[in-house]
Amino acid sequence: MQWLVPNPFAANAEAKPRAWKLSVAAHMWISYEITHTPQHVFSLVNPTLAELVGLRPALVVVDNVILDLYGSTLVPYITERLLCEALIGVEGSESHKSWEHVDRICGEAVRCGLRRDGVMIGVGGGTVLDCVGLAASLYRRGTRFIRIPTTLVGLVDVSVGIKQAINFKSKKNALGTFFPPYGCINDVTFLRTLPFRHLACGIAEILKMAMVRDAKLFDLVLANAPALLRTHFECPADAAAEILVRAESAMLDELQPNLFEHNLRRLVDFGHTFSPALEAASGYQLPHGEAVALDMLLSTSIAVECGMCRQQVLTQLLEAYLEVGLPIAHPLIEPGLVGSAMQDARAHRGGDLNLVLPMQIGQATFVQNVKTNTIVAAIDRMARVSERAVSRNGCSCR
Numbered sequence: 496m497q498w499l500v501p502n503p504f505a506a507n508a509e510a511k512p513r514a515w516k517l518s519v520a521a522h523m524w525i526s527y528e529i530t531h532t533p534q535h536v537f538s539l540v541n542p543t544l545a546e547l548v549g550l551r552p553a554l555v556v557v558d559n560v561i562l563d564l565y566g567s568t569l570v571p572y573i574t575e576r577l578l579c580e581a582l583i584g585v586e587g588s589e590s591h592k593s594w595e596h597v598d599r600i601c602g603e604a605v606r607c608g609l610r611r612d613g614v615m616i617g618v619g620g621g622t623v624l625d626c627v628g629l630a631a632s633l634y635r636r637g638t639r640f641i642r643i644p645t646t647l648v649g650l651v652d653v654s655v656g657i658k659q660a661i662n663f664k665s666k667k668n669a670l671g672t673f674f675p676p677y678g679c680i681n682d683v684t685f686l687r688t689l690p691f692r693h694l695a696c697g698i699a700e701i702l703k704m705a706m707v708r709d710a711k712l713f714d715l716v717l718a719n720a721p722a723l724l725r726t727h728f729e730c731p732a733d734a735a736a737e738i739l740v741r742a743e744s745a746m747l748d749e750l751q752p753n754l755f756e757h758n759l760r761r762l763v764d765f766g767h768t769f770s771p772a773l774e775a776a777s778g779y780q781l782p783h784g785e786a787v788a789l790d791m792l793l794s795t796s797i798a799v800e801c802g803m804c805r806q807q808v809l810t811q812l813l814e815a816y817l818e819v820g821l822p823i824a825h826p827l828i829e830p831g832l833v834g835s836a837m838q839d840a841r842a843h844r845g846g847d848l849n850l851v852l853p854m855q856i857g858q859a860t861f862v863q864n865v866k867t868n869t870i871v872a873a874i875d876r877m878a879r880v881s882e883r884a885v886s887r888n889g890c891s892c893r
């Protein structure tokens with residue numbers, strides 16, 4: 496304790512205590528595991544989830560689509576192997592990543608009297624996991640939270656970090672918390688039912704990591720993407736496993752030293768500067784992964800325009816999109832939206848733009864200013880290169 500006036504309790508003290516200061520310094524130990532389970536997570540003989548939960552009472556929140564598709568294994572598992580207090584189904588979509596959904600989950604926790612030592616288990620894509628994670632971080636000032644992602648974006652991206660957010664007042668991810676999960680269980684068998692469009696969204700997030708730090712990952716995706724899409728990430732099995740491991744570990748390497756984002760220069764923000772504005776402007780009709788893909792294309796075009804990387808990188812990225820059916824153009828990409836997205840990004844990144852631009856595949860850097868005429872030229876270049884690629888390969892853009 497530090498006295499801001501002479502210590503009033505000293506033997507010769509004359510002053511009354513009026514001002515003092517207490518200092519607090521503490522560390523928070525964070526540790527959790529992302530477990531890839533070899534069997535379906537809800538197979539009755541799979542102990543992974545039951546062992547993680549133990550005897551804690553659980554509130555299970557499941558994407559309605561997953562409840563329809565996997566209810567026949569999920570319901571027996573949570574009834575027989577967990578102490579399940581309640582199970583609720585929620586809509587898994589960007590427009591439902593809202594305060595109303597978080598309110599409903601917290602309401603259910605209150606209704607079933609979930610104990611402080613209980614656990615909330617989220618099963619679904621990124622939108623459901625974000626809502627459950629936020630609810631868990633708020634309920635009783637924090638209740639254990641287990642993630643079970645069911646989309647490719649969920650597996651390679653959401654599962655790794657410690658944050659969750661909802662959209663609020665037309666702003667993407669405007670309200671959220673940093674709250675480490677109790678654990679994550681990654682089960683790739685969920686991908687068997689994931690529609691191609693959402694598999695492609697996951698590939699966009701994988702390409703993000705490839706572009707900023709792993710050129711080998713980029714080659715692996717390019718060589719195997721059509722087969723992986725066709726087989727819902729089952730074949731070729733070795734390539735599927737290597738792609739998932741490389742993408743998740745690259746993400747982990749970037750996030751682990753900066754879990755609370757005290758450093759706002761983050762390579763994982765590649766593709767995440769213009770995409771929030773695109774998603775919001777589309778009324779959340781444009782899926783997150785597609786918005787990220789478009790943002791990466793524009794960012795790469797800006798890098799070419801600035802002379803930081805060769806046009807061939809832009810062409811290679813485009814070719815990868817054509818292989819998996821990611822969009823290569825969108826009418827919402829215009830200088831006005833791009834400019835205001837940069838303003839928002841600055842506000843979010845403490846006053847700096849920190850725009851991530853590739854220098855080559857596997858290597859990226861940060862840029863603090865981009866002139867309006869560069870943006871106009873980059874949008875124009877992106878359109879020209881896209882048109883040329885489409886006339887060479889046939890159109891797959893949406």
Ligand SMILES: NC(=O)c1ccc[n+]([C@@H]2O[C@H](COP(=O)([O-])OP(=O)(O)OC[C@H]3O[C@@H](n4cnc5c(N)ncnc54)[C@H](O)[C@@H]3O)[C@@H](O)[C@H]2O)c1
Nearest residue numbers: 560587588620621622645646648652653658685688689783
């Ligand atoms: N918290 C984080 O760190 C983090 C990281 C990345 C992305 N996100 C957020 O995640 C969201 C995107 O998540 P997403 O791409 O998983 O989309 P999503 O949650 O909207 O799911 C996509 C669609 O797939 C359906 N679905 C889910 N699993 C399925 C399955 N196995 N079979 C069939 N259908 C299935 C859903 O019902 C939905 O219709 C965005 O809001 C993004 O901001 C958060």
Ligand SMILES: [Zn+2]
Nearest residue numbers: 652700783787
């Ligand atoms: Zn993302």
